[in-house]
Amino acid sequence: QKEVEQDPGPLSVPEGAIVSLNCTYSNSAFQYFMWYRQYSRKGPELLMYTYSSGNKEDGRFTAQVDKSSKYISLFIRDSQPSDSATYLCAMTSGTYKYIFGTGTRLKVLA
């Protein structure tokens, strides 16, 4: 079993839809949770960073962490074609070593 599981997609949604992206993990020591967005032929760009459980909102993006279920989510409201990218979850127990999901490819259709 991988430490972090993420559905690779692709996930196709119409413009304006609410998108839900998820990762599950097995290591209960993880405390810091990140979401990166990666456009084709670009490096990963940090979108959201959360510590421990709870929600964090930034504009159209909401990150949610449920440590009891070992489950994290990223919600995108009012999705736009410019949101089409691969979304990577990452987590760490607090060391420099990040464990990444394989990424979910999202396509927002105009």
Added chain:
Amino acid sequence: SAVISQKPSRDICQRGTSLTIQCQVDSQVTMMFWYRQQPGQSLTLIATANQGSEATYESGFVIDKFPISRPNLTFSTLTVSNMSPEDSSIYLCSVRQGGQETQYFGPGTRLLVL
């Protein structure tokens, strides 16, 4: 966040040759890392580039294959040595700034080995 550049952005190389990838940051950073991203796989940490000392390699990666230098707090190089087609991948530099848990990535170097 720091602005990170990598050179080259892409290259096509013959097997048996070596390629050195450069990573430049616009500000001093405490930690620099090198990752590999293969199609359909998660980002994998190759090593931590330590300023003034040998890099710290992760399991499965060795210095002879991936020598790394970090002469100062803003620059690092990764060499992919004696390349084979299995080394075809995207190589990414990332940095962590003092007191922060987060890492920021460069644009990546796309390597194809024939």
